[in-house]
Amino acid sequence: MKKKIIRVMFFGALALATGASFVGCKDYDDDIDAVNARVDGIEKTLSELQAQLGGYVKSVDYNSSTGVLTVVGGNNETFNLPMPKDMPEYTLEVTKDGKITLKKGGDVAGSGTIEIPEIPDIPAAFDPALLTVGEDGYIYYNKKKTEVKLPAEYTATSSIMAITNEKGDVTGYSITALTKDGKVTNATFSIIDALPLKGLVFRPDCYVDGVPSVKAYNLTYNAWGTGKNYEVSEDGEVFTKDENASYVTPQILAYYHMNPSSVTMAQIETLSFIADDKESYTRATEFAPKVDMEKSGVVTGEDKLNYLKVAMDADAEKIASKEDNEITVFALQAQTNVSDKKEVITSDYASVHKVDLKDVVLKVNIETVEGNEPRNVLVYGQTEARGERTEEYAGKAKEAIENEADFTVPKDKTLNLAERISAYYKEGDKTIELKNVTDLGLKYVYTASNYIKGNPDKTQQNTFINEADAAKGVVNPEYKGEESENTVGREPLIRVQLVTNDAAEKVVAVGWIKTKIKPASKAIEQEVALGTYNYGCATFDKMITYTDMNDVYHAAGLDKTSFHTIYSIVSAGKDGDDNAIATLAKGSTGKVVELGDAEATTSNILEWTVTEEDMAKLISEGTTSISAIVTYHSDVRGDVVITLKANIATPSGTIKNNKAENVWSDDLTYVRADVKEPTGTPVTEFTFDLYKAFMGNIEVEGVDAKNFPSFEELRTNFVFSEIKAVTIGEDKYTFTVENTENLNAEEVTSTLTATLNGKNAPQEIAKIVNTYKGEKYTAVVTYNKENEYAKVLLNQSAYNEKPFTAGIEIIETNECGQNLKLTSGNTFDVKFLRPINAVKVDGAKLQDATTNKATIDMSKLLKFTDWRGEDFLSAPDFFAYYGIDKAKGISIDKDEITTTYGNGTVVSYDQISDKISIDYSCVVYFDANGAITLGNITYSNSGLTVEKEYKLFIPVTVNYTFGSVFTTVELTITPTYDKK
Structure with missing residues (x-):
């Protein structure tokens, strides 16, 4: 039977003071067909059971002789699941110092350690809910891999894993099964009352003078309303602002980290606050916060962590004032009831910061130019404007109607605006996002805002979207309940309101978002093949003719005239000849322009060019084909996307072997350089000509001059190639090469430089000076005896041990400065022999x-x-x-x-x-x-x-x-x- 990896989650809160362990089982090597026949049923039952019971049950019992798993839920309902029989057991022991030991039958099968997270800093910080077994078989803690791996023979097609605390009491289970296609299905349960609350740490909304604080909001606003029945018009809806201020005092909500994170409200009997005013004890009883248990509970935050949300009833007016050098502090006390043993857990102290909410505005996250990050902008029609405009637009849909649409929606797609809306308020000179609108007793309301579009439509724009979806903040283009071409080009509005979450639903803020419906998102795609470009002095310049475009016209079902009447090239501007410069899709190369209608260009539609510099870079990277993706857009049809494609052919050659073999190594891969034998005149330079290693000038063979005439005449240069770093003792020398940019210059220099330990500026080690005069080439190498780095490298070892070695490359260049690809004979080494x-x-x-x-x-x-x-x-x-x-x-x-x-x-x-x-x-x-x-x-x-x-x-x-x-x-x- 093929073994498969278990995926297991360990639950519970095990105190490290005395250590902890859990016990588990793996599959029984039963008849594989019989097991697979029940796999789908197990998967379905597991998923349904998890959905129905959540994470907490009263008991889980496994009968190894019958293979039946019995689960009793919190309301005493009983579920029986079929499982394999007789599954062996193993244990994982956890000690107080974080050491974990995997055992089978008392024998150690692996060991390692876990790192206890420092944040949040909760007493008894070890949380077994963070213990998991990964698909790779390793045990993880807090998503960090430990050294402990389940032995291969213990991996399973199904498993039940029991977790025990330090007393041996079972605190939870994890049940795993594999589907026929090998996917893992898993249900995890903790036993109610087995995992008591150990600690609470306050999660601050903000810090006041360094003190963690919860925000107590007080919202002041002037409500908006229509004032009368709205009649559909070209100007759209009009809202007016109430002259009298309205107020909302939202519930104060405090959030706490829990240990263990798996605690539920069923384990908490009561919650209460204790409060104090530092420096002034007389007002503590006046603040007197109380807990609203019905509105409190365990919630999952945006960070996927569980928090205890506590609803605080208090009079915000009685919060101590900073001006009086007073600060109101409070702590939460939770009384737990586990196995008839009551225990009070007290959190750390925190402060209350009174926040006056005012000048609330709505913003929408809009899409910008491709490649840029989306940004939040003010919704149109508010008191605060997105751009420059007069106050007369406040409360009016007219501002959105008169501006360009914020979003375009394909007629076959939808757009969820509700995911893009946020509210902001002013606090001092800062604009702060209002993230917890629900906690503040507010909600967003979305409505299709009808208006009549001017000429040539004269139609009500609500006709072209689903109004029921609009009430959910979703723009869904429809005409009479169906997708229709008739919706294309329409510009419906969505009204966004932030209202009080009560029967009155007073409007705190209102604005309008304009959308535009465009053709179906599916574009017509066509490739235009433009043959092969032979690399050389002639630049890449391709004309796309009427004939080349015939397949495009055919795919669009249009003739040339109709196509260019209905479609426009997507362009960001024009060139000096008034030709539209195409906006190319990502991955495109070069520049494409749409040519004008002058008589000389009537047969040419587009021109595609690539600069010499860009082409040279492409060649150096080994590119063999390029493309440019051009888009033609229509307001009434889907886009047409044209991919212009061309192949690139490059010439190549080999260096003819005309080496003076007497001065080369046996394998002809290197030459040795020396300072010459002693004479009566002291030696002052280490210099030599590389051409001395060859029988005349360098010759190139195998170039296809017929197809690549630009490479018939070539200029030879010797340059240093990349050299591996050299380490001498504790010093590491890294190298760079700098060459004369114009390889056709009368004198071309290649300089080898070195940097020591990655510091300071590069120092010259050696250089090659290439010259070409009167059909005579020279390539003189000079070793820099004045530089300390060069001296150390030269003297690192004797001539017959490991002399300093530099790589040399031969480059062949045509008159345009383009390099020929050389396939052999173009590289060798020079070994610089230490003189003494x-x-x-x-x-x-x-x-x-x-x-x-x-x-x-x-x-x-x-x-x-x-x-x-x-x-x-x-x-x-x-x-x-x-x-x-x-x-x-x-x-x-x-x-x-x-x-x-x-x-x-x-x-x-x-x-x-x-x-x-x-x-x-x-x-x-x-x-x-x-x-x-x-x-x-x-x-x-x-x-x-x-x-x-x-x-x-x-x-x-x-x-x-x-x-x-x-x-x-x-x-x-x-x-x-x-x-x-």
């Missing part, structure tokens, strides 16, 4: 306490070779040639010396510097026989007689023209006495 090497000499020894100082010449410990591996000579003088100063070019770093002096382990010099000392003086010269002397290392012992030999490891630095080379030499100090 400082090589450690083994076996150097010095006896302790030698007469007339213990000294040894550095040449016994160190020798030099160059990039060829050749030892330094006196004639020519290699030291002079490579720029090693004979008086100070070699030095030691005493602070970094290490030694085995002591017990044989390596220690730093500073630990024994009070016992011995090491000094070095650089003096480089050649004796009469050409032997090299590098200067003496002087050793001194200020301690006791040396009985056993030990070693000194001495760091040496050699500075020369192209940077510094580092090595460590080794000197053995032998005993004071010869013990032979």
